Amino acid sequence: MTFTRYAIYYVPAEQAEWSRFGAHWLGWDLAHGRALPHPEATGLDIARITAAPRKYGLHATIKPPFRLAEGATAAALTECFASFAAQAVPVGFDGLALTRMGRFLALCPTGDQLGLNRLAFDCVRSLDDFRAPAPEVELDKRRAAGLSPAQEQALVTWGYPYVGDSFRFHITLTGKCPKPQLPEIETVLQERLLPLLPAPLEIADLALVGEDQEGRFHLIQRHALTG
Secondary structure, three states: OOOOEEEEEEOOOOOOHHHHHHHHHHOEEOOOOEEOOOOOOOOOOHHHHOHHHHOOOOOEEEEEEEOEOOOOOHHHHHHHHHHHHHHOOOEEEOEEEEEEEOOEEEEEEEOOOHHHHHHHHHHHHHOHHHEOOOOHHHHHHHHHOOOOHHHHHHHHHHOOOOOHHHOOOOEEOOOOOOHHHHHHHHHHHHHHOHHHOOOOEEEOEEEEEEEOOOOOEEEEEEEEOOO
16 A cells, blocks of 8 residues: 555554554544544444544554655655664553543543653654655644744754654544534533543654555554664
8 A cells, every 4th residue: 555644653452442442432543544433322423523534543643744755765764763762661650531622532641741741752853854845835824823932943843843852642523523422422422432441651652654545544564662
């Protein structure tokens, strides 16, 4: 399969019960590249609620999606990613909490996150030679949301504003929702998903993923962090 963009994600182990629920919640199986039915009997229009994040699958972004730089190859990226993973050390934190991020819901880490943030920034830097500069129209779209000086510098340097000090690990569960609807969605997730979440949680591997021609992301390879 030919991919238009690549990224490095944390992808929960597919055999974990919370990972299976999350994949069905979003309606996309990142590991096997297939659509999934949404959970039933929730009273929610899950297809609409999850339309925006569906194509990405259940994940947390470590290195944001990027196009390959001129002269770079997918094979070389794959090799470099494997080398990075072999030198990186697993990191852990207390667990995950259902969190409002503006008008969308996500799972965010609790406890000490310094190791997690360092892992993400090391990954961004280590693979950045493979990233083609983002088109100006894409940069302008990012700026339209309003960026701090640090985020603007990250956008110029790394092609994405939420890198380094602005990075926030999160697993997106919804698109932007009307604020009055958020409590109803939270109630369903608190009942169905939160009891399944591991505590503590260790990030022991990362995944190289690719975006297909229709904008859906697929798992290419997963590597344990063995440094």
